[in-house]
Amino acid sequence: MTLEIENLRAGYGDRVILDGLSMRIDTGDRISLIGHNGAGKSTIIKAITGQIRPRSGAIRFDGQPITRMDTADLVPLGIVQVPPGRRVFPRLSVEQNLRMGAYTRKDRTGIAADIAATYDRFPVLARKRAHAAGTMSGGEQQMLAIARALMSRPRLLLVDEPSLGLSPLMVEQVFEFLGGLKDSGVSIVLAEQNVRMALKVTDRAVVLSQGAVRSDMSAAALLQDAEFRRTYLGG
Amino acid sequence: MVYYLEQLSNGLAIGSIYALIALGYSLVYSILNLINFAHGYVIMVGAFVALQLLALGVHPALAVLLACCSGALIAMLVERIAYRPVRHANRVIPMISALGAGLVLSAAAQLIWGPEVRSFPQLIPRFPVEIGGINLSSQSLVILAISVVLVVASSWFLHRTRFGLAAQCVRQDMVAAQLMGIPVNTVIVAIYALGGFLGVAGSILFAMYFNAVFIQMGLLATTKAWAAAMLGGIGSFQGAFWGGILLGLAETLAVITVGSAYRDGVSMAIIVGVLLLRPAGLFGTTIKERS
Numbered sequence: 005m006t007l008e009i010e011n012l013r014a015g016y017g018d019r020v021i022l023d024g025l026s027m028r029i030d031t032g033d034r035i036s037l038i039g040h041n042g043a044g045k046s047t048i049i050k051a052i053t054g055q056i057r058p059r060s061g062a063i064r065f066d067g068q069p070i071t072r073m074d075t076a077d078l079v080p081l082g083i084v085q086v087p088p089g090r091r092v093f094p095r096l097s098v099e100q101n102l103r104m105g106a107y108t109r110k111d112r113t114g115i116a117a118d119i120a121a122t123y124d125r126f127p128v129l130a131r132k133r134a135h136a137a138g139t140m141s142g143g144e145q146q147m148l149a150i151a152r153a154l155m156s157r158p159r160l161l162l163v164d165e166p167s168l169g170l171s172p173l174m175v176e177q178v179f180e181f182l183g184g185l186k187d188s189g190v191s192i193v194l195a196e197q198n199v200r201m202a203l204k205v206t207d208r209a210v211v212l213s214q215g216a217v218r219s220d221m222s223a224a225a226l227l228q229d230a231e232f233r234r235t236y237l238g239g
Numbered sequence: 240m241v242y243y244l245e246q247l248s249n250g251l252a253i254g255s256i257y258a259l260i261a262l263g264y265s266l267v268y269s270i271l272n273l274i275n276f277a278h279g280y281v282i283m284v285g286a287f288v289a290l291q292l293l294a295l296g297v298h299p300a301l302a303v304l305l306a307c308c309s310g311a312l313i314a315m316l317v318e319r320i321a322y323r324p325v326r327h328a329n330r331v332i333p334m335i336s337a338l339g340a341g342l343v344l345s346a347a348a349q350l351i352w353g354p355e356v357r358s359f360p361q362l363i364p365r366f367p368v369e370i371g372g373i374n375l376s377s378q379s380l381v382i383l384a385i386s387v388v389l390v391v392a393s394s395w396f397l398h399r400t401r402f403g404l405a406a407q408c409v410r411q412d413m414v415a416a417q418l419m420g421i422p423v424n425t426v427i428v429a430i431y432a433l434g435g436f437l438g439v440a441g442s443i444l445f446a447m448y449f450n451a452v453f454i455q456m457g458l459l460a461t462t463k464a465w466a467a468a469m470l471g472g473i474g475s476f477q478g479a480f481w482g483g484i485l486l487g488l489a490e491t492l493a494v495i496t497v498g499s500a501y502r503d504g505v506s507m508a509i510i511v512g513v514l515l516l517r518p519a520g521l522f523g524t525t526i527k528e529r530s
């Protein structure tokens with residue numbers, strides 16, 4: 005898998021948010037998008053997943069241009085987003101939510117096996133499989149939201165603010181889960197306010213500024229950078 | 240007493256017609272939160288299409304089926320032309336464009352079929368059916384049976400199939416549905432089509448029951464659907480069904496106690512009453528707005 009973003013310009017109405025942004029994501033890459041509030045982290049994710057139409061530039065997935073494709077059509081290609089605020093289907097059961105994650109798949113036995121595997125990993129989802137998803141705690145819903153996205157067997161998983169509204173303990177659990185995805189080989193793009201946590205579960209960090217990539221280096225190297233530590237980690 | 244029981248079957252028949260009409264209306268509301276002012280006009284046109292096909296000598300069963308399909312098709316066109324372009328606009332705007340679509344349909348129907356009230360052929364053989372000493376009309380029973388079959392089939396479709404589950408996702412969170420790869424536009428179009436299909440089934444039964452097809456049926460049907468859906472709980476499938484049945488019974492009661500002139504007044508009174516006393520309807524739950 006390769007996703008190439010080339011000279012992307014995108015924004016809302018008259019406002020240009022991304023201005024000449026280029027980056028590349030390969031199989032198994034685990035990337036943190038770093039930037040201040042409003043830097044355009046979510047905007048990148050929305051552009052990749054077809055939720056906003058870029059004004060210019062190109063996004064290619066395995067060489068194929070996907071810049072103007074619809075969000076729903078990207079799912080069968082393997083590009084799936086976990087939205088901020090979780091957005092599980094509140095009145096469907098946990099199991100139905102998982103099934104809807106696999107909406108674009110046809111292999112019934114594979115789907116059943118993946119649901120079983122999800123339950124093995126998260127006994128709490130198994131216990132509450134028949135409960136309405138909306139009745140679960142925020143952390144459980146976040147687990148479900150990620151597990152639901154994985155049901156489509158994505159090749160690129162984009163996760164926006166998974167810690168939003170969760171207690172510190174829940175945040176730990178969610179990030180442990182994200183960290184555990186390393187072995188599955190899925191590429192991950194993570195936009196997360198909690199930079200410290202984000203850098204623990206990703207290998208690469210892309211820092212945004214002025215709508216473009218300011219630096220792109222390993223997470224470990226970024227953590228050594230004095231200026232970065234001052235601005236994002238408070239010393 | 241026997242008289243009241245006999246009337247009860249009429250009430251159930253007219254109620255199940257309202258239920259069919261209200262379902263189409265309520266389905267759209269449940270997914271898009273839009274008052275579908277065009278619904279009544281779409282199904283009025285469907286009834287005229289049935290009449291036209293019958294006049295051309297098409298076999299009655301086929302004519303009815305084709306008319307129902309024409310309702311589905313017109314509802315899909317209305318969605319494409321009057322709703323989709325303004326779906327994300329302020330919610331008053333789609334209501335106005337729906338009303339506009341309704342007026343266009345009404346004017347077109349008047350151009351083609353004229354303003355007169357037409358009679359509608361009785362496709363259901365009429366004979367008295369005696370059950371336990373009570374004389375019921377075969378027509379009422381057949382209408383009730385057809386409605387129940389259609390309602391049960393639709394309910395199965397919406398609650399037990401993969402597509403139905405997708406429709407529920409669109410209803411609960413359109414953005415998340417899109418993120419899961421659910422083709423949201425296709426689902427919405429299909430819901431409109433189903434609503435148009437069921438609605439025309441209702442309007443044909445209505446035409447048969449009252450032996451009349453006329454342009455103002457459009458507004459009348461919208462009012463009835465609205466009243467039934469409000470009564471049962473707008474946006475709820477079950478609510479629309481039971482709301483329709485209750486409305487039919489209430490109207491029949493009004494007709495036999497105070498006279499048929501009050502029939503339509505009852506639906507209006509019910510809209511007002513429900514809005515005042517129980518805004519969510521009998522089966523409705525107030526859905527919290529997403530923060």
Ligand SMILES: Nc1ncnc2c1ncn2[C@@H]1O[C@H](COP(=O)(O)OP(=O)(O)OP(=O)(O)O)[C@@H](O)[C@H]1O
Nearest residue numbers: 016021039040041042043044045046047048195197
């Ligand atoms: N739908 C929208 N309409 C108009 N402006 C928007 C919209 N969404 C975001 N913006 C603006 O675009 C800019 C970039 O937003 P974006 O959500 O990409 O930032 P972010 O880096 O994800 O920030 P945060 O850390 O707050 O999530 C912000 O100034 C924001 O106010």
Ligand SMILES: [Mg+2]
Nearest residue numbers: 045046047195
């Ligand atoms: Mg953001």
